[in-house]
Amino acid sequence: MSSNNTNHTGYKSYLEEDGGRKGIFKWILSTDHKRIGLLYLYAMMGWFIVGVVLGLLMKLELIAPGKTIMGPQAYNATFTVHGVIMIFLIVIPGLPAVFGNFMLPIQIGAKDVAFPRLNLFSWYIYVLGGILVIISLFGNGPPDTGWTFYAPYSFKTGTNMLPAALGAFVLGFSSILTGLNFIVTIHRMRAPGMTWFKMPLFPWSLYGTAWIQLLATPVIGITLLMVAGERILGIGFFDPAKGGDPLLYQHLFWIYSHPAVYIMILPAMGAISEIIPTFSKKTIFGYKAIVISTLAIAFVGYFVWGHHMYTSGMSGAALWAFSLLTFIVAIPSAIKVFNWISTMHQGSISTEIPFLWAASFIFIFMIGGLTGLVLGSLAVDVHLHDTAFVVAHFHFIVFGGVGFAFFGAMHYWFPKIFGRMFDKSWAKTGWITFSIGFVTLYGPMFYLGIMGMPRRYFDYLDEFHGPNIISTMGALVMIAGFLIILINLIKSARHGEKTTEMNPWGGTNLEWQIPTPPPLENFDEIPVIDKATYKYD
């Protein structure tokens, strides 16, 4: 491969090559992995705005004790729909669907994923799932069970639970098919010479993620079908009156939903592992350790679901085992943090925007991860279970972890994807505003939780008023930051300064060795890989 930074002339980029279709059909009929990645991005952006508005409504309700802008039923519906949208429509597809689709084939030196039509089909299923979620908002009123659909309430409530659960089921299907596609792609389509241990870390993280998508998602699928059977036929699987065990629902639900947290965070870690060496101009420290820890997280992460159920009345033996396993699964995450920091050590760091996001990711992720261990220890969890502490921890990991990595990846790959550069000073303003808002929003919730403020109530005691005001203020700041980032990116994608530079950041992987924006099939000639990844000469 040539390493010059000039562009090939006389090629058509994927954005210009439209397969002879017009208007929106250029997108919704294209099986090009890059266009599909962007389809997900646009759909998710729309959903994210809805989710953020719902979150803001909750924070406004909580700005003062008592009813502020909504009553209990509306509040229950708001946190349920917020959760369903954010979890099933945004963070679970999240990085794999957007950047995985876009970058995976390029990074392993392939022209597309293994099954391009199946890939487009997955997007359609995703849209169908989204439509079902919208349907659930009408009729008998939006679901009010929480995104966890806990039995027995989930089949007793009069609200529109069924379409929402069906939506989650359908979205699971989309997730499974994407995972299947990625595993086959990675097994079969790596460029010649790219052995497993020469593969970049983002594809590795997608590989681990894909296995969880494949093996955990069907469990929630069947569980939601059982709940549907419960609602429609009254079978009695989870109905204590008929001998069913609601706790079994919780087991089955978390057998999926805990690994799902790793579906969210593993690709985020993968993206961070791409950004940090590029901006430290240094080979990643402990490549193999990161790979192995990725697989270890994927594997052990499957066996820790019980830590969501400490106060549910599980047996002592199970409590003990799940707590132990939870502590074990923290080790590989810690290994990654050490590796990222060691990569930076003595590197020549340039504090470009993607690096700032990555560095703040590490900070946020460590808070989220360590508070996770607080919740993972049995005795403490009894006090903190179902308090605002859990909400804070969860948002530090899932929103802090995935969100910060997503924005980092977005800025990192932005010039490659759109062939334009974003406005760097606005991007920096957005980052700092967002980060300050984020910590101000969720930080006080740790304190509130320790003091005993329960989650999922529209009301609270007067003594919790102060921190809640700070938290709501933080929400407003964070949303301001989010709007700056969003508007900057949208404007830059349309009118930003054009760039055809192949490698604006000085990265080492294959995506930086093809023209910007990439041509339709990525490579004129499939590259032959002869050296390890992340090598700086």
Next chain:
Amino acid sequence: MSETIAHHNEHRDDEASKLGMWLFIFTELLLFGGLFVTYAVYRHGHPQAFHLAAEQLDVVVGTINTVILLISSMTIAMSTTAIQKKDKRTTLLLIAITLVLALVFLVNKYFEWSAKIGHGIWPGSPLLEELGRGDTLFFGLYFFMTGLHAFHIIVGMVLLTVVFVRVQKEKLTFDNFQLLENGGLYWHLVDLIWIFLFPLFYLIT
């Protein structure tokens, strides 16, 4: 499919489609896995009731259906041998036998289910409520699991019909028969599930 992918060189990778099929089979195993966990938990909780409820299922019908599925599994496996021997007639015949056996299985299932429903046993029926919790759970699982299994049989039949037509039109031939093999793999999965459903519901009494 229309010519929406004109720009992609249609490159064929049988190993990839086989791997894809296997991965799909793994998700199916986990799908039923969730139900097997449920079965195990409730059997553990209500051993006596499960014992008695299982005696109400007809072992003969269950055994016949098991034999039918095993034979159909063999015929579809043989069809991959036939196609590799360039024997189109035998290939088609074997797929047809598999489809007929699948249909017989479903007919048996239909009579079995209607007999149970005729006796007042269906999910959420008043009789079950009277019989108690163990019976409710046993028959709930019975209808749910065999129902889901029957659904997979129907999907498998659709898939094998497509395969049949494509062999007929010689779209699938001795050097290009991955779809037949994948259809076969799916059919064996249906068989595998039944291998476990049969003793769990009919035999262990």
Next chain:
Amino acid sequence: MSDNTNHHIVPYRTYGLILLLLLVLTGTSVAVTQIELTRWATVVALLLASTKSAFVLAIFMHLKFDQNIYKIMATLIILLVAVVIVLTFLDYGFR
């Protein structure tokens, strides 16, 4: 990717023999459960079912003739299901 024609042709006879074996195992399973084995009935029935599925996986599904990666994946997934059941029973077995 030139291995599109790399297939092992299994003779009809093998399939026939495996079916015979599966039928015998089914018969054994039915016969064994007719006599009262009480607690062991479940174990025996599940062991026989597992043996049967091993044959289906190995011969009918060609695992025996395929690349090792399929065997490894299938084994790990069966193991995964087993561990999940064990962990679930850490709860239900010790309530």
